Each structure stands twice: as structure tokens, then as C-alpha cells.
Amino acid sequence: xxxxxxxxxxxxxxxxxxxxxxxxxxxDMPGLFKSGDASIGSSLVASCAACHGQDGNSINTDWxxxxxxxxxxxxxxxxxxxxxxxxNALMMTVTPYLQSLSDEDLLNIxxxxxSGISTGGQAKNDEELLxxxxxxxxxxxxxxxxxxxxxxxxxxxxxxxxxxYPSVSGQQVGYLVSSLKAYRSKERAxxxxxLVMQSVAENLSDKxxxxxxxxxxxxxx
Numbered sequence: 001x002x003x004x005x006x007x008x009x010x011x012x013x014x015x016x017x018x019x020x021x022x023x024x025x026x027x028d029m030p031g032l033f034k035s036g037d038a039s040i041g042s043s044l045v046a047s048c049a050a051c052h053g054q055d056g057n058s059i060n061t062d063w064x065x066x067x068x069x070x071x072x073x074x075x076x077x078x079x080x081x082x083x084x085x086x087x088n089a090l091m092m093t094v095t096p097y098l099q100s101l102s103d104e105d106l107l108n109i110x111x112x113x114x115s116g117i118s119t120g121g122q123a124k125n126d127e128e129l130l131x132x133x134x135x136x137x138x139x140x141x142x143x144x145x146x147x148x149x150x151x152x153x154x155x156x157x158x159x160x161x162x163x164x165y166p167s168v169s170g171q172q173v174g175y176l177v178s179s180l181k182a183y184r185s186k187e188r189a190x191x192x193x194x195l196v197m198q199s200v201a202e203n204l205s206d207k208x209x210x211x212x213x214x215x216x217x218x219x220x221x
Contacts, residue, residue: 123218133215
């Protein structure tokens with residue numbers, strides 16, 4: 001119950017930030033986050049395109065789509081990869097390249113991918129899988145202390161920009177499955193968000209993870 005209360009408090013904070021965004025808007029709160037230059041970022045992603053696609057839309061289910069993703073989220077994750085705080089077997093091959101880049105370079109890369117448009121996805125037409133995925137994503141499971149994913153990622157999966165919760169709509173199924181399992185095992189780390197997601201995923205079964213991944217893959221902004 002303690003872990004659930006911690007998660008609930010984190011989600012309440014996210015909602016308060018989201019409310020502030022709706023009330024004031026980012027243009028009224030200067031200095032929070034300065035966007036990068038997408039045109040410069042486009043010249044820095046040659047090493048990324050092999051896995052993530054020229055426009056940020058990967059064609060392999062195991063590699064995440066980056067197009068249209070939250071810019072600050074991308075920027076923070078790139079810094080975690082560069083520092084080694086977040087580890088991934090495939091990303092380790094480009095870590096030396098990331099280590100040669102400045103914070104400004106990473107910000108420009110994040111801006112480039114954020115400016116793209118995700119190709120979206122199509123959930124499997126499996127009634128049982130869709131029913132379970134819908135239930136967990138929208139309502140969670142109180143008995144298992146699993147909160148609703150909508151609390152942070154919104155109803156249609158577009159995330160929360162100010163709270164830096166990523167978009168999950170249309171994301172690749174394989175990547176979503178591996179990410180949730182990595183959170184569950186606590187293999188995936190990097191920042192406070194990872195700690196929240198570890199608590200969320202620790203009570204998810206493999207079947208529930210498959211159902212959530214399928215549902216999120218089919219979400220549209």
C-alpha cells in the first residue's frame with residue numbers, strides 16, 4: 001500500500017502541473033525549458049536513423065518511434081544514455097557518439113525528433129487482449145496496486161509535456177513490452193520517472209504487459 005500511495009502522490013503532482021499548463025500555458029512561464037533547433041538536429045542523427053528511421057519512425061517493433069515524442073523527455077533520456085545511467089544493449093553501440101556531443105547537440109536532436117509526426121499503429125483485434133489492455137490503461141487495478149496509465153500518459157496516450165511524461169500512442173509493441181519488463185525487473189533506470197515506472201510495473205504480469213502494449217500501440221493522439 002505504501003508504494004501505491006507514493007505513486008498516487010506522484011500522479012497528483014503530474015495533474016497539478018498539467019492543470020498549470022492548461023491555465024497559464026508554457027508561453028506564460030518562460031525559462032522552464034528552452035527548445036532546441038530541429039534544423040541543426042537533423043544533421044546530427046545519421047547514427048540514429050538505422051534503428052529509428054530517417055524521420056523517427058522505426059520499422060522494427062523492438063525499436064522505439066521517436067517522431068512526435070516529448071522533446072524534454074527525449075533530451076533527458078539522451079543524457080541518461082550518454083552518462084550510462086540508462087543502459088541498453090543496442091544503444092551502447094552509439095554511446096561513444098553521444099559522449100562526443102554537447103548538451104546543446106542533444107537538445108537539437110530531441111527537437112528534431114519531437115518535430116516529426118508518428119505514423120501511429122494498429123492494435124491486434126483480439127477481444128480478450130483489448131479488454132484487458134483497455135481496463136488497465138484507463139482504470140488500473142486497485143487490488144494489485146496498479147494505477148491507471150491515463151494518470152500520466154493521458155486518455156489518448158499523448159503524455160504530459162510539462163510533467164515530462166512521454167507519449168505512448170502508436171509506440172512499437174516490442175519496445176513497449178521490453179520497456180515494461182525492464183521497469184519490472186528494475187533493469188531500466190534513469191531519473192525519478194524510472195522509479196515511478198518501476199513501482200507501476202512491479203505488479204504487472206506478462207499477459208498484462210502484452211495487453212497494455214497492444215492497447216497503447218493502437219492509441220491515436
